[in-house]
Amino acid sequence: MxxxxxxxxxxxxxxxxxxxxxxxxxxxxxxxxxxxxxxxxxxxxxxxxxxxxxxxxxxxxxxxxxxxxxxxxxxxxxxxxxxxxxxxxxxxxIGYLPQEFGYYRRFTVREFVEYMAWLKEVPGADVPAATQRAIDRVGLADRADHRMKTLSGGMLRRAGIAQAIVNDPVxxxxxxxxxGLDPAQRVRLRELLQTLGADxxxxxxxxxxxxxxxxxxxxxxxxxxxxxxxxxxxxxxxxxxxxxxxxxxxxxxxxxxxxxxxxxxxxx
Amino acid sequence: MSTEHVPDRLAGRYASGDPGIPADELWAVEAHLESCARCRDRLRLMLPARAPEVAALVDGVWAGLLPALHGAAPAPGRRRRRSLAAWLTPAMVPWAGMSLIVAVLAVVFDGAFRGAGAGGGVAVLLAAPVLPVLGVAASWAAGADPMHELVAATPRAGLPLVLRRTAAVLLVLIPILLVAGAWTGVVIAQWLLPCLAFTTGTLALGGLVGVARAAGTLVAAWTVTVPALAATTGQWTAPLRTDVLPVWAGLMVIGAAVVVARRGGHTALAASR
The missing domain is CATH 3.40.50.300 (P-loop containing nucleotide triphosphate hydrolases)
Structure with a gap:
């Protein structure tokens, strides 16, 4: 379209x-x-x-x-x-990742990010695509349908970052x-921050x-x-x-x- | 969006990569192709004859991609849990279970109360105002909802979301109390008004001091008042007699008015940290 x-x-x-x-x-x-x-x-x-x-x-x-x-x-x-x-x-x-953020343990990463997209009033038709994009950007695509309680600390952080950017914040x-991120993930996060920081x-x-x-x-x-x-x-x-x-x-x-x-x- | 499709000649030139197509036409063709599956399909059929090397490339990419696509699971259409969470968060599930247990216990102990000469349905009546208060607290208090800080920062936070969750609390609770009330022979009006009055009271007070504190205050007030009235009047259901019901209706209206007047609340972190 x-x-x-x-x-x-x-x-x-x-x-x-x-x-x-x-x-x-x-x-x-x-x-x-x-x-x-x-x-x-x-x-x-x-x-x-x-x-x-x-x-x-x-x-x-x-x-x-x-x-x-x-x-x-x-x-x-x-x-x-x-x-x-x-x-x-x-x-x-606004996108916001608190220092300690809670989540519902039984939600999958996708459900968690979609729920946050709903709370942030992302138009309903855009929610699945925006969610997928945010999950892709933090490198959690292979875990998107895993439950939050099965994620490691670094993955939880990245899920948190995904919910923060799901509404394309200014x-x-x-x-x-x-x-909680390992050195390689920190480098990836810095790259993501630099990309986001452009606008x-x-x-x-x-x-x-x-x-x-x-x-x-x-x-x-x-x-x-x-x-x-x-x-x-x-x-x-x-x-x-x-x-x-x-x-x-x-x-x-x-x-x-x-x-x-x-x-x-x-x-x- | 145009309803006019790409003419065959132009599509043919596009497929063979003709550099002579003016930029505006090219742009229009590509914009149309993005939205028109039929023209894309026509283009695909033209490719082998017009641009064999592109066709070979596309076939190669597909050959590489197909095994990976077969391996990937399709995006699941499970949206039920999230739609449900718009009303009833997982943090409220323990409360719903507790309400059910309390209602069952109230029915079980009803016989014992009757034996003690307290009249029918006392336990149900006394539990009815407290259960929604705890439900509202479970749905919005900082300590009860792990996602509180995330939710509080979103545009949906505020009275509309609180009301949504409160409606879910009542939708869960009223059927439970209805069954328990019918079992023990209590009239719906006798518990519904106090139940609603306590609900609006929690929200009204919660807008001022935070939902958790408001719930604590109201539950404490109820547990102190009921025995005190029982001691003076000799009747456990003194605050729930039918002639007191207008008072409950009044309290409910006052609570609702305060909630509406202070509708800007519930958008900050709860003060309990």
Whole structure:
């Protein structure tokens, strides 16, 4: 069938950045985790780096619009993400992989991704094809009809990534997508991220510095709920000198940028 | 889409790879071929005569592909489980089983209650308001549904999805209670209104403090109120007497009104983490 380009696809975006935050304050429970964060993210792969507890997961949840900011402004795909309503339209174009995601054990991979496609309001006629495409892209085609409970950790992660990209998102949020993947799968994921990053705003949270060096066009470095650094991987590498610990230039740069404010509470 | 097919001459030129076909015609031919099986078939029949090398290539590819295609299983048409999950998630199955067991127990213990002079169907009546509350909690609380975080981030999250799942809860529960009620001789009106009032109450309160907390509060309130009223009035079914039913109807309407007024809720992660 001849593919028609819809008006929605040709419409100008109406926003300069997929994500724009100013003075953003986020709370996990009663604790303020992120405070005074200013951020603008456009198309490309943005690596979100930082030590454990820096607020990466909380920030990603806010970007996924499941956590309402406690203060400041946050615009996602040109819509304010601070209210209780008006989220439906931007959410159709967001893909989100939480750090720990649950699933129904008896569902097959295909059923899981199809169910998520339904929840994301992918038009019914497109669901089977979109599902197959997403499963193909993460390399799970041979497991598509296996039950979720039979998958290994790395395969589950990939099924999670498949559900995140099933609606062809404009903003893709992946929280620790490389956990549990073996080295070859990580290389494949980086390639996928680079492909997606050509026309999508991808935010990948990770604590593996080498992932960022290999796949990301931009890096956000967070520590203690603040943005310490925003730039390119090359700029991070340039910040480090031989006196900083680390095995690669980017690791030394990471150590250098985080070392400035002395981390409290032990050597870890 | 055009209804005009590719003329034989043009199709022949296309099949032999004639570079002289103007670009716009070429584009039109290819666009038509994508959507017209008949013209594709005509093209296939022309190939061996017009472009033997292409025909050989296609045959070669098919020869290589066919064994692999025979090995691959066709995409299964199993969509039942997913369509069902649109209403009743697998996380709610344990609740449905529990409701069934509670209903059976209520019928079994009915005789014992009768013996104690409590009147017929007391156990069914007392269980009726609590079961839907637990069902709503199972369908939407963060701890009960493993997919909660994934679902909460989707556009369908929110009141429509909650109502859908609540409808499924009631569809499962009402027949169970209907049978249990008929068995023990309880009138439907006596348990249906409290049952619905507690359901809307859970949703209304859930929009404010989270479904899990709302369910806990309501179940606790019910387990405290019933014995207290029983002690003062000497009647276990005091809150369910027919003259109290208008109160239940009122509560149901208030609950529904709050749900509608706060319909923007249920789109964020439940607060219980």
């Amino acid at each position: 001849t593919r028609l380009v819809g008006a929605a696809e040709l419409a100008p975006a109406g926003y300069a950045f997929e994500v724009r935050a100013a003075g953003l304050r986020l709370q996990a429970g009663r604790r303020t985790v992120v405070d005074g964060l200013d951020l603008s993210l456009g198309t490309g792969v943005h690596g979100l780096l930082g030590p454990n507890g820096a607020g990466k997961t909380t920030l990603i949840r806010a970007l996924a619009t499941v956590l309402r900011p406690a203060g400041g402004t946050l615009e996602v795909l040109g819509r304010p993400a601070t209210g209780r309503t008006g989220l439906r339209e931007p959410r159709r174009r 903003l893709l949020l992946l929280d620790e997508p490389t956990v 999508t705003c991808v935010v990948v949270s990770t604590h593996l510095v080498e992932d960022v060096a290999a796949a990301c066009t931009g890096v956000l470095l967070m520590a203690d709920g603040r943005l310490v650094f925003q730039g390119t991987p090359a700029e991070i590498a340039a910040a480090g000198g031989p006196e900083h610990p680390g095995d690669s230039p980017i690791e030394r740069g990471y150590a250098a940028l985080l070392a400035r404010p002395e981390p409290a509470g032990g050597t870890w």
